[in-house]
Amino acid sequence: MRPANQFTDVRTVTTNNHTIRPGAFSRGISRCPSGMYAFGGGGYFNPGASVEGSAYNNVANAPSADGTAWTFSGVAPYGIGDDTLVTVTQCAPKAGRDFLVQAGTPVQSANSSISSYADCPAGYTAMAGGFYISNPDGSEATPGNVEWSVPAAHAPGISSWYVNGFAPVNTKMVALAQCIR
Numbered sequence: 001m002r003p004a005n006q007f008t009d010v011r012t013v014t015t016n017n018h019t020i021r022p023g024a025f026s027r028g029i030s031r032c033p034s035g036m037y038a039f040g041g042g043g044y045f046n047p048g049a050s051v052e053g054s055a056y057n058n059v060a061n062a063p064s065a066d067g068t069a070w071t072f073s074g075v076a077p078y079g080i081g082d083d084t085l086v087t088v089t090q091c092a093p094k095a096g097r098d099f100l101v102q103a104g105t106p107v108q109s110a111n112s113s114i115s116s117y118a119d120c121p122a123g124y125t126a127m128a129g130g131f132y133i134s135n136p137d138g139s140e141a142t143p144g145n146v147e148w149s150v151p152a153a154h155a156p157g158i159s160s161w162y163v164n165g166f167a168p169v170n171t172k173m174v175a176l177a178q179c180i181r
Helices: none
Strands: 013-018 023-032 036-046 054-065 071-075 083-093 099-104 113-117 125-134 145-155 160-167 173-181
Touching: 013 023, 023 036, 023 083, 036 054, 036 125, 036 173, 054 145, 054 173, 071 083, 071 125, 083 113, 113 125, 113 145, 125 145, 160 173
Parallel strands: 036 071, 113 173, 125 160
Antiparallel strands: 013 083, 023 071, 036 083, 054 071, 054 125, 099 113, 099 173, 113 160, 125 173, 145 160
């Protein structure tokens, strides 16, 4: 059975953070109800001046560190007035067959593309994933931008989440995968 077919009680949680000034760095989080984990999500600024629009300098779009919420961070696009940061997550009941993995790749040189994979253990599938750009202390680093955040097969028989983008020197590009069996 495909992992997505195992979900019986999916919930969507949407969080709105109002009056975000254009050009301001902002972070949003949508938490799942108790006993559930985040298996997908994202964020965007509304109204946002850009069709690309999630954010300029988008440095996080991933499950939270404990896997029970979705986080989104970036700089609000410049536009006519204030924006609202909208963060959304899909939540599924914890069944004891799910967990979060993450892996980071250090950024060694400026203006270079950096990639990272988060690999699920054999027999597990990466249902969702994401990224964040991390300072050495674990906080979100700016500026940065991610161009790819997609499921992948890093090695034969291994389900992974792949991220690629640009980040400041002495930071990490961290990939996260929400794995399920």
